[in-house]
Amino acid sequence: MVRNIMYSLDERIEEMDVNYKKVLGNLAANLAATTLKVRSRYFHRIGAAGKGSLVFYKTIPGFPNHKIFSPGRCYPIIIRHSNCLSSDDDARRDPRGAAIRILSEGKSPLLDLTLKTGKAFHARTIGDFATWLVCSAAAREEHVKHAPHVRDAMWGSLRQPDSYAELHYYSNFSRLFRFENGQEMYVRFKLRPFNKNIAEDSGKVEPMGILPPDTGSIPRDEKDTRPLLFLAEDFQCRVNSPDKVRYVLQLQIRPVPEDASITEIALDCTKPWDETEFPYMEVGEIIIDEMLTKEESDGLEFNPFFRCHEVDVIRATSYNQSASLDHGRSVVYEICQHLRNSKPLPETWRIFLDRTDVKLDFSGCPMAAKLEKKELGKVTLARTWIDIEDGGFVGSRAVAMPGVTVESGGKLNALSLAMKGEIVG
Template sequence: MIKNIMHALDERIEEMDVKYKKIVGNLAANLAATTLKVKSRYFHRIGVSGKGVLKIYDNIKGLPNHKIFYPGKSYPIIIRHSNSLSADDDARIDARGAAVRILSSETGTPILDLTLKTGNAFYARTISDFATWLVCGLPAREQHVKRVPHVRDAVWTSLRNTDSFTNLHYFSNICRLFRFEDGNEMYVKFKLRPFDENITEESGKVDPIGILPPETGAIPRDSNDKRPLLFLAEDFQRRTSQPGGVRYIFQLQFRAVPKDEITQDIALDCTNPWDETEFPYIDLGEITIDQNNTKEQTEDLEFNPFLRCNEVDVIRATSASQSASIDHGRSLIYEICQHLRNGQPLPEAWRSFIEQSDVKVDLSGCAMATTATMENKNSNELTLARTWIRIGEDGFVGSRGVVMPGVRVENGGSLGALSLAFKGEIIKSK
């Protein structure tokens, strides 16, 4: 095959094998279609944010010298809190998020973006697992977690019922690669915890009420709950405005990079947290958030998982079956959807990537379309409703009406559109 040399390539795409490209391309196209329709984020849609300072401690025990996280350094920082799926009701029991942006103290430009959430594990080990989870219905998911109960635990421990975003512990789940000044490399995971040590990881914990939560992923508020719809956002803004602001401890886990690929993949598996006895969290620094961002400033924030530097790098994958594929693949999907949401022209490599997928996406709604066309095609209404999957003979309709035609459930085969499915109740191409 001859590559098109008329446009710049994206190294993330070029590193993927054929199956990996197909899965990420179809997933990106599906989420892109949703983004064009609602002109908003897919997950963690509405949030609240503030800015402040990250102060690295003067003495960090056990950590080699690191250019970014060097003892005594300080950085401007932004934190955005949000619910995973509950766009307009904070009382719904949901996974909660904390996106962290660390900026250069000299230039004010972003150095590192980290996306953290409640729960110390994720429900999908690979991008294949993630794509399959999105498209298969609740019965298939329930059959899957019966075979891998630690995935069920990851789902339930992510859900939190809380009165404040500031009373929860947030985990990166995903590994990054640290490069130290002495040349050594280590895998790391990040964590954000409340400054108050009396607030434990059990804060807001939810007891399972079934095999898995409802298909929407968030449990509706109790009928007797009279709190305002966005009380978590209001609470965060109120606490930030008080003297001293909101305080967190920034932590990390680290371990040596295993020498063989099999052990590396096990270490990178985000469905299984690291043993804290063997790899304890260490306190890296203290964060103080004392300035609220406006609603518009919060909406304009764009966190990019691929924002990294040589000292804190994204671990690459070449196959959709590798544990690193979920971080590698989502970084590309994030950027594509952000461009579409903001009406920015898509780089040719990304446009070609979407157009070659099995999912038809109307890209006339991107920046090259007229304003009138955009207004006719897209809706600004934000809704809580998320019927994840409706399966029929003519295809299935995902969240927000994203359609992938010609797909139905059968007892065998593979997921035609995404090239993968869970064992058991499996989606198969017609």
């Protein structure tokens, strides 16, 4: 076999096995198709962003010497708060996000961290995540009967807040810290309000069923008369106030296990780490003192693969490994960002997408793929549910998965799922 040297390879894709590439490719292609249709982010579409600084405390007890997370260091940062699915109303019950970019002294990206409300995520692997997207509500409810922590993760992520600045945000996914003494440890991040009186369950939504509605975002209360984008307005007012917006950055660290099975447990993002065994360490403060314009905010491209040697992404080779979701999503992020901003797709990504079960129209545009021009209505929160026509997936949320078989014209549900390799886990 002769490798094609006319394009640069993506190391993240090259180290994946065949099934991992298949699952990730179909997921990326489906989200790319939706990105082309709405010309916007699929998740976390609206929000507010600002910039400021991250200042590490002069002393951090119990924390080994680290080149980046070093006592007394100060970095410029950018933060973007957002709603996960709600693209038209801040009063909806919805997970909220806090994406942080740490910049070097020369203002180049050093590290991106993506955090959200809730101490856990609902899918352990990229296979679980892709399966969840195509499962019916009945299949999901059946699944959480045997995995109640997944139900807790779904409801625990929802918030109905008065302010982005009064929430606690968690990374859920783990990173690899490399210390100056050669030691390696796993780390999870947390952002809490500077005011210690703001509890972790601030804005919490009480469960009203087995799982939240399929949209993941329950409509606002009928008596709620606040403006549609009141969270963005509140954030701007706070940034422009004398007190600014302030957070405390916290870390949990734990040794890298030698046993592979224990590693899978440690990296499982559906389960938070025991805070008694791995307590949070407060390492620094974030101060946001300047707003970004809507155009600047919309143009931000956060990516988990913006990392450095000292704070690295943990790799996976299979779609059923705990690290596969964080590893794989960085590829999806970049592909969708290129399409959203009409940037040229590298040839290696074009080939990657061409080999999936989802066919994208890349004709008619030298910069990036564009679908046939159609009259677009108002972009809303709605995500079309999945119908099956002639055995193929249609609808904005369809994810073609290897080994999924359905009857022509039928609904995809638990009985019609035939997953090879136990993707559901």
